[in-house]
Amino acid sequence: SQQGEEDPQALSIQEGENATMNCSYKTSINNLQWYRQNSGRGLVHLILIRSNEREKHSGRLRVTLDTSKKSSSLLITASRAADTASYFCATAIQGAQKLVFGQGTRLTINP
Amino acid sequence: GAVVSQHPSWVICKSGTSVKIECRSLDFQATTMFWYRQFPKQSLMLMATSNEGSKATYEQGVEKDKFLINHASLTLSTLTVTSAHPEDSSFYICSARENQGQVLGEAFFGQGTRLTVV
Numbered sequence: 001s002q003q004g005e006e007d008p009q010a011l012s013i014q015e016g017e018n019a020t021m022n023c024s025y026k027t028s029i030n031n032l033q034w035y036r037q038n039s040g041r042g043l044v045h046l047i048l049i050r051s052n053e054r055e056k057h058s059g060r061l062r063v064t065l066d067t068s069k070k071s072s073s074l075l076i077t078a079s080r081a082a083d084t085a086s087y088f089c090a091t092a093i094q095g096a097q098k099l100v101f102g103q104g105t106r107l108t109i110n111p
Numbered sequence: 112g113a114v115v116s117q118h119p120s121w122v123i124c125k126s127g128t129s130v131k132i133e134c135r136s137l138d139f140q141a142t143t144m145f146w147y148r149q150f151p152k153q154s155l156m157l158m159a160t161s162n163e164g165s166k167a168t169y170e171q172g173v174e175k176d177k178f179l180i181n182h183a184s185l186t187l188s189t190l191t192v193t194s195a196h197p198e199d200s201s202f203y204i205c206s207a208r209e210n211q212g213q214v215l216g217e218a219f220f221g222q223g224t225r226l227t228v229v
Contacts, residue, residue, distance in 0.1 A: 042204055042220035092215040101155045
């Protein structure tokens with residue numbers, strides 16, 4: 001069953017703007033991960049944040065984690081047309097050796 | 112990062128036939144591999160966890176006899192869709208992780224297989 005809900009389901013912005021996607025989950029986690037998927041392709045790992053971390057950066061990506069609210073956000077700064085893709089959060093649940101994916105956000109960057 | 116190769120990338124088969132999909136970790140050993148199914152514009156649904164040398168663990172609602180999983184080596188897992196029907200048409204994706212201990216870290220994904228049953 002899906003654990004994560006992502007918001008918004010779809011987001012369309014202009015190139016150069018920042019894009020923010022949110023993810024909520026239900027159970028205790030070891031870590032939370034964000035992945036990107038281009039249409040009809042596999043997933044690419046973007047960033048992992050551990051349950052004891054609050055914020056993490058990687059290039060133009062910024063991820064936050066609030067375990068008290070069971071939520072995370074992914075910020076992509078200075079967006080580019082090539083960032084157009086679907087973005088998924090995935091939680092590594094405590095006690096379970098599997099990732100559970102959220103519903104995903106379809107991001108469209110307009111040139 | 113590590114590379115996972117999935118083959119074929121697409122396949123069309125007739126109803127009633129069986130289709131095998133391969134998932135290989137090319138430059139690392141993977142004790143555990145995962146098989147997902149994805150419907151258009153939807154998220155990934157975990158079907159089963161494939162364990163090298165032992166039986167796969169299936170998620171609730173996934174038919175074991177319909178989706179046969181074999182993980183015979185540390186670099187290869189296969190998913191066989193048996194007696195395929197049009198409703199089995201979907202995008203199937205595998206992933207693997209390096210043997211890094213108990214906590215599940217970054218997963219590496221194959222390119223996916225688009226199965227169409229006619």
